[in-house]
Amino acid sequence: MQTATLQGRSFAFEKWLPSLLMLGLLAYLVLVPLVILLVSSVKPTGMPLDPGWTLDHFAETYSDPAFYRMAGTTFIFAIGSAMGALTIGILMAWLVERTDLPARGFVRVMILLPMATPPVLLAIAWVMLASPRTGFFNEILSPLMGEGRHLFDIFSMQGMIFVESLSLAPTTFLILSPAFRNMDPNLEEAARTSGAGIFTMIRRVMLPVLFPSLLAATGLLLMFGLLVFDIPGTLGMPVGIFVLSSQIVYLVNDAPGGLAEYGPISAMAVFFLVILLMITWGYRRATRNASRYVTMTGKSFRIRPYKLRRWKAPAVTFVSLYFFFATIAPIAILIWTSLMPYQAGVSLDMIPKMTMANHMAFFANSRAMSAAQNSVIIGGLAATIVALLSVLVSWLVIRSKAPGRNLIDLLSFLPLAIPGTMIGVALTYVYLTLGSLPIYGTIWIIVIAYVTTYIAFGTRTTHNVMLQLSPELEEASRASGAGWFRTMRRVVVPLTLPAIVAVWIWVVSHCLRELSSALLLQGFDNKTVPVLLWGYWTGGEPNKASAVGLWLILAMIILVSAWQILSARGRLVGVKA
Amino acid sequence: MLMTKWAGLCAAACTAALFAAGTAQAQPLEDLAAEAADGPPVVWYESSPEDDADKIIEAFNETYPDIRVQHVRITGGNQFAARAVQETQARGYTADLLTGGADHIWQLNDRGILMQLDGEELGIDEKLMPTDFTVATAASVYVLVYNSDNVSEDEVPTSWDDLLDEKWKGRTGSWVRAASWAQLAKAWGKDKAEEHLREYVKLDPFLFKSTFPMAQQVGAGEVDLAVGFFHTAQPPIQAGAPVKLKALDPTPMHTIYTSISQEAKNAAGAKVMLSWLASTEGNKAYEAATNRGSHLIEGTKTHDLVQGKNVSEWAPSETEDYSVISEEFNGILAGAGEAR
Incomplete structure (x- = not known):
């Protein structure tokens, strides 16, 4: 009897162990900043260790009509950007993964390039391309438009949405691309055999199968749109279009009083948390019947690309236009700016003033080399940890019956609602207090910040692929005598590899451009490339900032090209179950 | 002849007085500099780009070659003050030298983070010191x-x-x-x-x-x-x-102030650096690097800009x-x- 009880306890412990380990890790990564954020929101000064308690920050924030005006503007921007990015991302993912679009490998590399462009540089590039008075496109069209008239005005809500959509499209592509790749082509063939046209097939077959991925992408894009500052700050602020992130930046840096106002920021972050909880609840509810989305089974399949035929020309035009607006035009203007001694519009008069000084300054600067080294180490480590954690979290949440999996899912998504500034504040307190772990002021504290920040994206992406994976595959492996680790290594990881690599690439590229946490956590020798770039930009040297941005983009081209070459050699090919 | 003799005596007396005054002022600084040389680097929170800060530190090291200075750039004055408060609350100390706007520096002083300064000991002109915890080192x-x-x-x-x-x-x-x-x-x-x-x-x-x-x-x-x-x-x-x-x-205009933290790890070095920033030579070097000098120090461009x-x-x-x-x-x- 006693033995049976002990065995029962042992079984319960084994059942709980994976959940407890994961919950412990996520609680450490996510709950600590979250608790500090909540404490900040009820402290009179917003500083967590200051005395006193208050609800004034909530009362003031949520009774202010300006907050709701700004929230309305923010929603318009976030929804518009999400729709734009989804439209581009879905079409791109389908064209690249499922059709006979020419040069698909090249397209796959090119579509990810805007992701390496720091959003502030993308916004600056678009100011130079489409500002009303000196924008390049308006200048060349001025003979048609007449004196004082312009066709494009990037300083507008439409301009903000357009540039943000271009910026978010690669993220959408990365989320959806593995899902498209893993979709069983027999479904499409069955539809075609039944006489369904392309639109019917998309509507009746593809969209339902891709539903979880689309939902995850929509949720993520909405949250990104709600919190992003660079693009609305550069394109909206000049004409008085303020979003909630503008207010956060104001409260951090410029509010009168002399101290960053973490109290109101935290109170405002609670609003984002509520939205995020709603999105999580919606996602869980919509995907609760996981078996509906299984497309990867034990049967092998070979993708037979859909023949575009008469749609090939429009498809190529669409892809070319996207590249032109998202990559070629901004990079061209950044090259121009990096060769100028000061910010100047494109004109023949400026050609004699071209200089390589900004590029030379980047390579001659020992700090730049150290920052590049830091960024590579931080990006590589954070991306690897996020990718591994994401697979484990997704397996626990989607595949297992582990207790507490809903909590694990929630914890892995919550960081998306915590502004980078507040993650920085929390980690500062934690690691200044934990003297036994002296990582304050080092690159390691930034690695932790990035793992916390990007785990949400990682898990949303791997969730989708895990949903498509049939449990039969793991069951077959177990039946053949393989243990959990062997099954993960030989079955789950290879099948989810496209998504893992997508997560890795996404996290690396975002680590190469993330600023909020890196700025707050910077010490003497843990500077990253974005901090350096920001230093040039805020120090009145946009030309040097452009030069740094271009080298970042080049690094990204090399990284993504390497990924493509490896994929082409079959090392990382999609699903061959 | 008598006049000449008197004039000579007066000149000698004046020179001696000036020398004595100079020595009285320089002696503590020299002691501080010697003490600072054995200490850790002077950590300085300030908002200028690192390349500009390098020029300032280089100029400072021409006079004080043995004092090491580490500049950490913190833009956004409110974040600078918040960081100093957080570090002091969590580990008991922050940077040695802190440069910011009036609202930031006064916040830090209200929290007891700043050191009381003796302007006379540091040879700082009293017009640069509106109070005893900070020095006006620049102006925007x-x-x-x-x-x-x-x-x-x-x-x-x-x-x-x-x-x-x-x-x-x-x-x-x-x-x-x-x-x-x-x-x-x-x-x-x-x-x-x-x-x-x-x-x-x-x-x-x-x-x-x-x-x-x-x-x-x-x-x-x-x-x-x-x-x-x-x-x-x-x-x-x-x-x-x-x-x-x-x-x-x-x-x-906004005056920019520099203070020393109460628990500075190299207080002697911070004092020497602050004294140097408040000198004509130091302030001109700071202005040459950042385009922002003190309007209260004659000879700076900023002084000339607001003159009259x-x-x-x-x-x-x-x-x-x-x-x-x-x-x-x-x-x-x-x-x-x-x-x-």
């Missing part, structure tokens, strides 16, 4: 920044009223914070400054997060005329952009009044978008 001076290709010399406003001319509608720009008008309120009174700001908003100004990119946009010609800072307009000017400046009267002008700035003790006006004015300026 507001000027009109204009594109000289698009705005002729005759057109440039010569008064704040000229800035309100209808011809600038859609052609002007400002920092998104109405701090210049909040400072003008000191000289004009709140009502006049507010009225001026409300009229200015009718010109549909472009609002910029920072005055650095604003000066670049003036150079590019997107904005013809802007209310910016002298020092943030220098990068495009030095790079050859068609940007010129004009200081108006009254001239709004009615400088408009709230005293540090009036920071609270300034904050209230500033908050209100920020809201008015933000209304520029709604007016479009």
Whole structure:
């Protein structure tokens, strides 16, 4: 009897162990900043260790009509950007993964390039391309438009949405691309055999199968749109279009009083948390019947690309236009700016003033080399940890019956609602207090910040692929005598590899451009490339900032090209179950 | 002959007195410098770009080669103050030397983070020390920044009223914070400054997060005329952009202060550095690197810029009044978008 009880306890412990380990890790990564954020929101000064308690920050924030005006503007921007990015991302993912679009490998590399462009540089590039008075496109069209008239005005809500959509499209592509790749082509063939046209097939077959991925992408894009500052700050602020992130930046840096106002920021972050909880609840509810989305089974399949035929020309035009607006035009203007001694519009008069000084300054600067080294180490480590954690979290949440999996899912998504500034504040307190772990002021504290920040994206992406994976595959492996680790290594990881690599690439590229946490956590020798770039930009040297941005983009081209070459050699090919 | 003898004696006495005074002032600094050389690096929180900070440290090390200084750039004054508070609360100390605006430095002093200074010991002119915990080491001076290709010399406003001319509608720009008008309120009174700001908003100004990119946009010609800072307009000017400046009267300004933290790890080094920053030589070196010197130290460009002008700035003790006006004015300026 006693033995049976002990065995029962042992079984319960084994059942709980994976959940407890994961919950412990996520609680450490996510709950600590979250608790500090909540404490900040009820402290009179917003500083967590200051005395006193208050609800004034909530009362003031949520009774202010300006907050709701700004929230309305923010929603318009976030929804518009999400729709734009989804439209581009879905079409791109389908064209690249499922059709006979020419040069698909090249397209796959090119579509990810805007992701390496720091959003502030993308916004600056678009100011130079489409500002009303000196924008390049308006200048060349001025003979048609007449004196004082312009066709494009990037300083507008439409301009903000357009540039943000271009910026978010690669993220959408990365989320959806593995899902498209893993979709069983027999479904499409069955539809075609039944006489369904392309639109019917998309509507009746593809969209339902891709539903979880689309939902995850929509949720993520909405949250990104709600919190992003660079693009609305550069394109909206000049004409008085303020979003909630503008207010956060104001409260951090410029509010009168002399101290960053973490109290109101935290109170405002609670609003984002509520939205995020709603999105999580919606996602869980919509995907609760996981078996509906299984497309990867034990049967092998070979993708037979859909023949575009008469749609090939429009498809190529669409892809070319996207590249032109998202990559070629901004990079061209950044090259121009990096060769100028000061910010100047494109004109023949400026050609004699071209200089390589900004590029030379980047390579001659020992700090730049150290920052590049830091960024590579931080990006590589954070991306690897996020990718591994994401697979484990997704397996626990989607595949297992582990207790507490809903909590694990929630914890892995919550960081998306915590502004980078507040993650920085929390980690500062934690690691200044934990003297036994002296990582304050080092690159390691930034690695932790990035793992916390990007785990949400990682898990949303791997969730989708895990949903498509049939449990039969793991069951077959177990039946053949393989243990959990062997099954993960030989079955789950290879099948989810496209998504893992997508997560890795996404996290690396975002680590190469993330600023909020890196700025707050910077010490003497843990500077990253974005901090350096920001230093040039805020120090009145946009030309040097452009030069740094271009080298970042080049690094990204090399990284993504390497990924493509490896994929082409079959090392990382999609699903061959 | 007698006169000559007396003159000689007087000169010798004066030289001796000057020498004695010099020695009395220099001795403690020399001791401090010797003490500082054995200590850890002086950690300095300040907002200038690292390349500029390198030049300052290089100039400082010409005089004090054995004192190591580590500059950490923190932009956004509020974040600088918050970081100093957080570090002090969590581990008991922050950077040795802290440079920021009046509101930030006074916040830190209210929390007991700053060290009391002896100006005499450090050889710092008392006019640079409004209190005993900080030294005025620089100033950000507001000027009109204009594109000289698009705005002729005759057109440039010569008064704040000229800035309100209808011809600038859609052609002007400002920092998104109405701090210049909040400072003008000191000289004009709140009502006049507010009225001026409300009229200015009718010109549909472009609002910029920072005055650095604003000066670049003036150079590019997107904005013809802007209310910016002298020092943030220098990068495009030095790079050859068609940007010129004009200081108006009254001239709004923010004084920048430097203090030493109570628990500084190398307090001696911080004192030597602060003393050097407050000297003519040190301040000129600081200005040469950052384009921002002290208006109170003769020989600096900043001093010459505001010379003869009615400088408009709230005293540090009036920071609270300034904050209230500033908050209100920020809201008015933000209304520029709604007016479009």
